[in-house]
Amino acid sequence: MPYSFYEDDHTAFRHSVRGLVQRSVLPHQEEWEEARLVDRSFWKAAAGVGALGLRIPERFGGAGSDDYRFRCVIQEELAEVGAASLASGIAINEDIVASYLVRFGTEEQQRRWLPGMAAGDVVTSIAMTEPGGGSDLRGIRTLARRDGSDWVLDGAKTFITNGAGSDLVIVAARTGETAGRARLSLFLVPSTAAGFQRGRKLKKLGLHAQDTAELFFDGLRLPADALLGEEGTGFRQLTAQLPLERLSIAWRAVVAAEAAVRWTLEYTRERTAFGQRLVDFQNTRFRLAELTTEVEVTRSHLERCILDLNDGTLDAITGAKAKWWATELQNRVVGACLQLHGGYGYMDEYRISRAYADARVQTLVGGTTEIMKDIIGRDLAGPKPDRGA
Structure with missing residues (x-):
């Protein structure tokens, strides 16, 4: 079958x-x-x-x-x-x-x-990244301190997707230290809470219709039941969700690449130059053959990953591999498709133009390509030997 x-x-x-x-x-x-x-x-x-x-x-x-x-x-x-x-x-x-x-x-x-x-x-959002912090979650400075039975939140977040229009934000904040390392906790923060402030709606290279904003918390008071999960388990909660989050980004990447190839095939079949269709040039056919193969091979792997996710067997390392590979592929494929559109590919009236700008952030969000490779590399290296033994 x-x-x-x-x-x-x-x-x-x-x-x-x-x-x-x-x-x-x-x-x-x-x-x-x-x-x-x-x-x-x-x-x-x-x-x-x-x-x-x-x-x-x-x-x-x-x-x-x-x-x-x-x-x-x-x-x-x-x-x-x-x-x-x-x-x-x-x-x-x-x-x-x-x-x-x-x-x-x-x-x-x-x-x-x-x-x-x-x-x-x-509509919801999640606020982890801070100004100057990037991918370094252990460097989070947003602080949640106890005040009686309440929590009081102070700090700032940036690059928050849905940040300008969200009704609920999951906020990662420090709630102390253990052995000199920050203990993170997650909080459910309604946008109507006193002390919740939205900053700028950020202007970006791509994804223009996605509202991305700065958020500020100034003495924001939360009841005890705003804590999501147990205090100090933020890193564990974030880690538990990584396979799904990274696979979500990877799948968006591969289907965007597929769409770009379809648009480009249609364009090269209709567009003529030097008396023949663009698709009739050997270079065009070879390039489309390469792009189609890369996308199909990647999709096949991601389909397996999704079935593993459904079964509860997808691990964080496999998710990291899928994320960096698919998002880098997306950028290569969309860039090549824009090239095959020629000057028209640079015009916003063609979807490939917007797709090119929208693709660029994919290798950054959810952990950069470099972070993904470091995670995979450390897993391959295994534990460091005990030099004192």
């Missing part, structure tokens, strides 16, 4: 998602790009076709599904129309915040936030 990644349920779901994209995404992309923000009406529309809350338990209004292939379908349909900004924003809501709440949240926390997320009424 031939291998098939998707099943009938995924195909039926795709029809609904494709209709959503045609009705509620395509007509608004330029408007969102200019506003640097996706209108809240989209979230309600997405909830209406079951495209939100896939991992959220049914008792909270979600689908209660751990099958990540449904999320893969959404990513593919958004990639086909070049809606990378939206794909990234949804991933924060669905793959990160919803997963943290489902895995680590109390019944009360889940009851408060998950129904709104599934219904499209609550």
Whole structure:
């Protein structure tokens, strides 16, 4: 029996998602790009076709599904129309915040936030990166201190996806030290809390429709039940979610690359130069053959990773490998596709132009390529020998 990644349920779901994209995404992309923000009406529309809350338990209004292939379908349909900004924003809501709440949240926390997320009424973000901090989570300076039964939060975050429009933010903060190393904890911070301030909506090279912002916390007081999980377990919580988070980025990368190749094949079949179609030049055919092969091989590996994720067997190292490889591939492929478009590839009226700018951040977010390689390399090296033995 031939291998098939998707099943009938995924195909039926795709029809609904494709209709959503045609009705509620395509007509608004330029408007969102200019506003640097996706209108809240989209979230309600997405909830209406079951495209939100896939991992959220049914008792909270979600689908209660751990099958990540449904999320893969959404990513593919958004990639086909070049809606990378939206794909990234949804991933924060669905793959990160919803997963943290489902895995680590109390019944009360889940009851408060998950129904709104599934219904499209609550948009979320996660705040880890700080000014000057980059990938160094152990250097986090945002501080949460106890004051009676409450917590008081002070600090600043930057590069926060969905930061300008989110209703709930998961904030990573220091809550002490152990053996000279920072102890991190995660907090559920409503944007309505006194002391919560939004800074600039940041201007970026790409992903213009994705609202990215600075956030500030000035004496922000939180009740004891705002703590997500146990105090001091922030690193462990973050590590537990890494396979899913990195695979989410990797899948967005490969489907964006696939879409770029499809657009380019269509363009080179229609465009003529020197009396023949561009695709009839041997260089064009060879380049497209290379790109198609690279993308298909990468997709095949990621499909295996997703099935392992569904089974609960995907590890953080494999996730790191998938993330750096797929995002570097995306940049190579999209760059080559722009080249095959010639001067028109530089024009915003062609999707490849926006895809080129949108792709660049992929090797940075979720841990840079260099961080991924260091993680893999340290695992390969194994423990350092005891020189004193």
